[in-house]
Amino acid sequence: MASLEDELRSALRRQAPSPDFAERVLARVAAAPVRRTPRVSQPWVRWVAAMAAALLLAAGSLEYRHYRGERAKDQVLLAVRIAGSKLNKAQKKVHMLAHRSNS
Amino acid sequence: MPRRTSSPAAGLDFASLVRQHQAMVFSIAWHLLRDRAVAEELAQDVFLSLHQHLGELESPEHVQFWLRRVTSNRALDEARRRQRRPMVSLENAPEPVAVTPQGDPLLGTALKKLVAALPGKSRAIVILRYQEDLDPAEIARVLGIPVGTVKSQLQRALALLREKLSRVAGQASGLSHGKE
Numbered sequence: 001m002a003s004l005e006d007e008l009r010s011a012l013r014r015q016a017p018s019p020d021f022a023e024r025v026l027a028r029v030a031a032a033p034v035r036r037t038p039r040v041s042q043p044w045v046r047w048v049a050a051m052a053a054a055l056l057l058a059a060g061s062l063e064y065r066h067y068r069g070e071r072a073k074d075q076v077l078l079a080v081r082i083a084g085s086k087l088n089k090a091q092k093k094v095h096m097l098a099h100r101s102n103s
Numbered sequence: 104m105p106r107r108t109s110s111p112a113a114g115l116d117f118a119s120l121v122r123q124h125q126a127m128v129f130s131i132a133w134h135l136l137r138d139r140a141v142a143e144e145l146a147q148d149v150f151l152s153l154h155q156h157l158g159e160l161e162s163p164e165h166v167q168f169w170l171r172r173v174t175s176n177r178a179l180d181e182a183r184r185r186q187r188r189p190m191v192s193l194e195n196a197p198e199p200v201a202v203t204p205q206g207d208p209l210l211g212t213a214l215k216k217l218v219a220a221l222p223g224k225s226r227a228i229v230i231l232r233y234q235e236d237l238d239p240a241e242i243a244r245v246l247g248i249p250v251g252t253v254k255s256q257l258q259r260a261l262a263l264l265r266e267k268l269s270r271v272a273g274q275a276s277g278l279s280h281g282k283e
Contacts, residue, residue, distance in 0.1 A: 004265050008233040011211040012218065017129035017143050022121045025150045029117070032151060 117157060120166060121150050127167075127235070128174050134230045135178035136185075137219045145181055149174050171235065172245045179223045210268075217267050225260045228253055 128149050132142035152173060153166070160166045218229055224246070231242045239257065243250040 004261060004268065005233065007210060007214055008218070008229065008264075009236075011214040012130075012134055012230055012234040014126040014130040014234060015133060016126050017146060021125050021129070021143065021146070022118065025121050025125075025147050026118055028147060028151055029154050032154075 117154055120153065120157075124167065124170050125150075128170055130234055131171065131174045131230060132178045134215075134218070134234060135175070135223075135226060136182055137215075141181065141185075142178075145177055146174070149177060168245065171231070171237075172247075175227050175231065175245060179227055182223055213268070213271055214264070217264050221260055221263075224248070225256045228256050229260050229264075232257060 125146065129142055129146040132145045132149075133139060136142050136145070149170065153170060156169070157166075160169055218226060221229060227246060228242055231237045231245060232239075237245065239250050239253040242257075243253045246253070
């Protein structure tokens, strides 16, 4: 009796598919819609895209922080202006009252 | 008329690749699934996929490696999905009947049944080893598992097949003695 390994080689030898197999595959390929090759296929292109995305994100984040800072500054200036005008009004009233009491 | 697609690196046009590798792809699927129609369908799907990825493959060896890997993985997935019969371990697999102990076609049939009863990964390892004549390192690359796992599962599968075959041979000789 041949060795088990030889028997396995014999039992598991390659089998041919049906005679029209290749023709059926080619017919299916012809009928299948054309698949566009993805534009981003090279690894370096993907790296560059990832780096560009990271840079954009960082720049956007910086810009947003700058915008928030500007807004805060505007709000502080507005508050100072409002407080200044209130102080002016109060000062005018005080002067007016002082003038009246003197006369 | 089918589109003629070729891969400069692979060196052959698609139709030639199909004719060259159809027996390999079909046989891996057939030995793993034991269903001719399903194996042919799966093999066709593998070649359609090859057609879509042909531009990415760099050499004839790369094409062959890609086909083995994709076919094995898809056939294993299909076997898992189908679950036509409950998974039985080799120890619990039914004995093939009426097998003569001498090397004859019936022994081959019995062996195919025993291999078909192996768990999926072990079955794929045995098929790639004895159908495709790959060494454990190549099998490990195709299936994406460690070489040590391939070696241990192969040894275990062979031991189980040997034990099962000797049991079958013993039964057959018992039957023939009973007839005398």
